[in-house]
Each structure stands twice: as C-alpha cells, then as structure tokens.
Amino acid sequence: MSDVTARRPGGPAAPRVRAFAPGSVGNVGPGLDIMGLALAGPGDVVEAVRTDAPGVAVLDAGHPDLPREAGANTAALAAQAALRLAGYAEAGLTLRITKGLPLSGGQGGSAASAVAGAVATNALFGLGLSEQQLLESALAAEACVAGWHLDNILPSLVGGIVLIRDTGAYDYVRVPYPASLRVVVAQPEQRLRTADGRAVLPREIPRDVAVYQAAQVAGMVLAFATGDGALLRRSLDDRIAEPARAPLLPGFAAAKAAALAAGALGCSISGSGPSAFAFAADAAAGAAIAAAMEHAYGAAGLRCATRVTGVDARGCHLLEDG
Secondary structure, eight states: OHHHHOOOTTSOOOSEEEEEEEEEEESTTTOTTTEEEEEEEEEEEEEEEEESSSEEEEEEOSSTTSOOSTTTOHHHHHHHHHHHHTTOTTOEEEEEEEOOSOTTSSSOHHHHHHHHHHHHHHHHHTOOOOHHHHHHHHHHHHTTTTOSOOTTHHHHHHOSEEEEEETTTTEEEEEOOOTTOEEEEEEESOOOOHHHHHHTSOSOOOHHHHHHHHHHHHHHHHHHHHTOHHHHHHHOOOSSHHHHHGGGSTTHHHHHHHHHHTTOSOEEESTTSSOEEEEESSHHHHHHHHHHHHHHHHHTTOOEEEEEEOBOSSOSEEOTTO
C-alpha cells in the first residue's frame, strides 16, 4: 500500500496520475459481504488531471452506458469523497476511466473504478490519506450503486484474499492461500445489476442456516491457510445468496455442476453475478474446469468467456506512465 498512501499534504503533487485497480470476487461463496479476493489480470484505470476550475469532471466514463455526471459515476464520487476527507473539497480535476472490467458482470467493476478514483485523487494532490480513508472514500461511492459493503472494494485496494471482521470499523484480516491456487472466471453473455442481485436476498435467515453458513466461512479460511483443497470444496457451500440468485442466472447451475465434475475445489456466483468462479489446484486443472464451464453455458444457449487466473496480491497501484 505504500505507493498509494505515501504522499503527504504539502508534498509534491503531480499534474497527472493514473491508478490501476484489479477486479474482484465478492462473497467467495458463503462469505456474503464479508469475504473477497482480488483477481489478477484485467482491471479499471483512472487517469486524474489537475485543473484550475474547482470540482470533479468526468471526460470519459469508459463505456457509453456509464454516467459522466460526477454525482453518479463511482470514480468521481470517490474522488469527491477523498477531497472532502482531506479538507480540499474546492480542488479541481478531470477523470478519464478505462474500463477493463465488464459492466454488471459480477467482477467488481464499480468498486474498482471507485478505488482507482480515490487512489488517483490522493496521489494527484498529495493528500496523504490513510488506507482507511481511501476505503471510506471508495465505500461512499460504491454505496450509491451497490450498497454498503467492502467485499469488492477492500481486495481491489489491498489485494489478496480478505476476511472483513467488521465493516463499520474497517477491521479485516488477510487470509493466506497457496501460491498454486487458481481462479477460473466464467463470464456468460448477460448482465445482472448488483441492485437486482441484492433485491432477491432473503430478509430473514433461519438460525440453522446462519450457523451452517458461519461454519463454512470458517472452513474456507482454514482451507486457504492450510492448502486443504478437499476442505475448500466442502466448505464453499452458500445457502443464502446462491439459492436466491441462481434463478436469475440461466446456465449457472449446469456450469457449477460441470466445474465440480471437472475437479473444481468449489464453485459459486461471483458477487451478484452473472459471472461464476471456481477454484482450481493449479493451472492445468483450471484449464479443464474452464472448458467444462464454457461447454455447459454453451449447451444452455449462452456464449461464455472464460479465463484462468490467480489472486492479485498487490491490489490498487499507481502506474509508472502516469
């Protein structure tokens, strides 16, 4: 995190910076709103440039379907929140966003833009915001479009696999994991807004379900830390969000069954969907699982893009060509 928090108020401020934030998997199965992991590979880039005119302006939202209004764009909302936290609300900057993540794809796209927006603004003006303040800035933005939860924002900022012990206190722990662990991401050709995915979640949960869910999260943490693939496969069992969201996601049930049959160490919905993810012991296993999932979605009449990747250990960072 040193490259995104090192600048201090009164220190040298750059006229232009670029920040990259990776995509993420929220929930990680039963870890609804409390567990997330950063995905190596594509992410969002936010370029911030200082201007004389006060306020935040979005010159390029990165996609025609994304708003350019500063009050609706997550990168701009996070930039505004960062400036307010630093007592520098009258500063002026423009943002250009390059979207490497799909819209409404369940890979943390809005969170990545928010994180990169906060980090870029912090560096641009030398605000010296702490990690918690960067999280507060990004969360203020993400809450406007996806709700008050950190399971995408936190891993996108700090990298790795994280367990959020207390959202209100920004208290989290990093979960160790095997270096060989691979994540298969399957992105069917469909969209599902986070708001729609959250709308179907049950308002009340029976005690036996809550107890079971807590046990599975504990099992996953132990499995990651010890490299116990069999335990991970048994523990990645979500009985709250997945049963509610699966009916909104054609082809998912078949793709999950295909992934498990191909040897996946668990499979579930990535965030609210529509993307699905599966764990693999290594790259070779990941390739076989990806092929099985792609075939299953195809049999359901859905085109599907798959990739086998790892966990991004670095998180958000400034780009050298900024």
